[in-house]
Amino acid sequence: MTLKYRTLAETRRGQLKAMLAAGRKLRAIEAHNPLSALIGSTASAAAPDGTTKEFDAIWLSGFTNAAARALPDVELARFERRLESIEEIAAATAKPLIADADTGGDALAFQYLCARLEALGVSLVIVEDKVFPKRTSLAPGVHHDLEDPAVFTGKIAKAKAACLGDEMLIFARIESLIAGAGLDDALARARAYLGSEADGIVIHSKDPTGAEIFAFLDAYGPLCDELGIAKPLLCIPTAYNFVTDRELFERGADIVIHANHLLRAAYQAMTEASASILAHDRSREADALCVALPELFELIGVGE
Numbered sequence: 001m002t003l004k005y006r007t008l009a010e011t012r013r014g015q016l017k018a019m020l021a022a023g024r025k026l027r028a029i030e031a032h033n034p035l036s037a038l039i040g041s042t043a044s045a046a047a048p049d050g051t052t053k054e055f056d057a058i059w060l061s062g063f064t065n066a067a068a069r070a071l072p073d074v075e076l077a078r079f080e081r082r083l084e085s086i087e088e089i090a091a092a093t094a095k096p097l098i099a100d101a102d103t104g105g106d107a108l109a110f111q112y113l114c115a116r117l118e119a120l121g122v123s124l125v126i127v128e129d130k131v132f133p134k135r136t137s138l139a140p141g142v143h144h145d146l147e148d149p150a151v152f153t154g155k156i157a158k159a160k161a162a163c164l165g166d167e168m169l170i171f172a173r174i175e176s177l178i179a180g181a182g183l184d185d186a187l188a189r190a191r192a193y194l195g196s197e198a199d200g201i202v203i204h205s206k207d208p209t210g211a212e213i214f215a216f217l218d219a220y221g222p223l224c225d226e227l228g229i230a231k232p233l234l235c236i237p238t239a240y241n242f243v244t245d246r247e248l249f250e251r252g253a254d255i256v257i258h259a260n261h262l263l264r265a266a267y268q269a270m271t272e273a274s275a276s277i278l279a280h281d282r283s284r285e286a287d288a289l290c291v292a293l294p295e296l297f298e299l300i301g302v303g304e
Contacts, residue, residue, distance in 0.1 A: 004301065005041055007094035009121025014167035016057060016096040016123035020232050025249040028057040028257045032064035033085070034092035036262040038299055041093040057123065057255075058093055060086055062100040063136055064263040079109070083116055096123035098257065103132040103147070107155040111162040118168045126202055126234070127156065128173035129189065137178045137204055144179035149189055153196035160197045171234060173202035177212045187219055194224065200232035200254075210240035217251040 019026055031037035037058050047053045065085055090097060099117050104110030104127045117125055128137075129152045131145040156170055172193040176186035190201055201220070205212040213235060224230050232254040237243050245256045269289050276286040 005038060005093050006091065007121075009090070009119065012090075012094065012096060012121040013118065013123055013165075016098070017167055017169055019056065019096075020254060024056070025245075025253075026056040026255045027053075027245055028059040028098055028255065029055040030059045030061045030064055030257070030259050030262050031089055031093075032061065032068040032263050034088050035300070036266070037089045037093040037095075040262060041095050042299065055095065057096040057098050058089065059257045059259060060089060060097055060099045060122075061259055061263075062102045064260050065100075067260075067263055079113065083113075083120070086117070086122070087120055090120050090122075097121065098124040098126065098255075101125050101127040103128055103130050104155065104159070105132050107158050110155050110159045114159040114168070114170065115162050115164075118163050118165070122168055124169045124171060124200075125159075126171045126173050127159075128175050128202075128204075130175050130179075137175065137206065144175060146175060146179055146181060146185075149192040153192060153198070157197040169199035170197075171200040171202050171232075172196070172198040173204060175204055177203070177205040177207065177216070183212065183215050183219070186216055187223060190216075190220065190223060191227070194227055194229045194231055198231070200234060202234040202236070204236055206239040208239050210237075210243050213237070213240060213243075214251065217248075217253065221252050 016026070029040035029043070031040050040055055040058055043055060045053050062082075065082065086097070086099060097120075099122045101110065101113055101117075104113060110127065114125055129147045129149070131147050136142065137144070152172070156172060159170060172189075174186050174189050174193070176182065176189055186203065190203075193201055203213065203216050203220075205216075207213065217233075217235075220233055233252055234255040234257065235248050235253045236257045236259050237248065238259050248256050273286040273289045276289065277283050280286075
């Protein structure tokens with residue numbers, strides 16, 4: 001563990017809520033272990049206006065956590081092992097943490113999970129409205145069972161009541177578009193969740209054209225106006241990745257998560273490096289696919 005990128009749980013927990021309250025539009029990048037969290041935390045790029053862009057938060061993906069363990073994304077990882085992974089990542093970055101709770105299990109399990117995540121300093125928990133055990137959202141040909149909205153909102157209310165403070169947020173993730181239930185069902189669920197204890201909404205879609213997500217975004221603002229309730233909206237543009245973060249922000253999103261890219265990039269590089277070593281009977285050619293050791297030493301704190 002490097003010592004440079006740490007913060008206290010008490011310092012971290014309320015950061016994301018404060019950012020949203022200040023009107024900031026936020027980007028998050030996936031992490032599946034402490035090293036990927038360090039990489040995501042320190043990544044930067046020049047913006048057109050001359051400023052430097054960074055990721056605002058780290059997404060603790062259930063899918064990539066499972067995949068890193070060579071498991072399918074069907075909530076197989078044990079409760080304690082998942083928390084251990086999150087605790088390790090929390091020790092490696094000072095960025096706000098957004099935790100993927102999958103379905104959260106039953107109401108009691110979700111209460112305990114949120115209590116533990118709050119203690120670790122997590123800023124935001126996302127729970128999806130599918131029936132436990134869920135199936136991964138983007139896989140083709142998978143059937144998804146949606147939870148009854150009243151049961152789902154009741155589970156969120158109990159988890160909110162179990163928290164010791166009000167800094168950690170809980171967002172309700174709508175899976176209607178993933179399950180093929182359509183826009184009307186997604187908006188009906190948004191209406192129910194806006195009136196619940198949920199602090200915000202996540203809308204998910206695997207439509208590569210972006211049409212589904214744009215239709216929801218166009219309807220979400222008027223729905224909030226109708227209800228007199230304004231809650232942050234989060235998008236996960238894995239399937240419609242031609243859309244820029246800026247465009248999503250302009251159409252009403254408040255947070256954008258790039259949900260699995262560091263694991264997928266690592267998989268690609270490891271596959272190519274392994275093949276190169278076998279093909280050339282040595283590792284010299286694979287060096288072009290690898291970070292230089294001094295750079296890695298610097299990141300993880302060798303010599304501190």
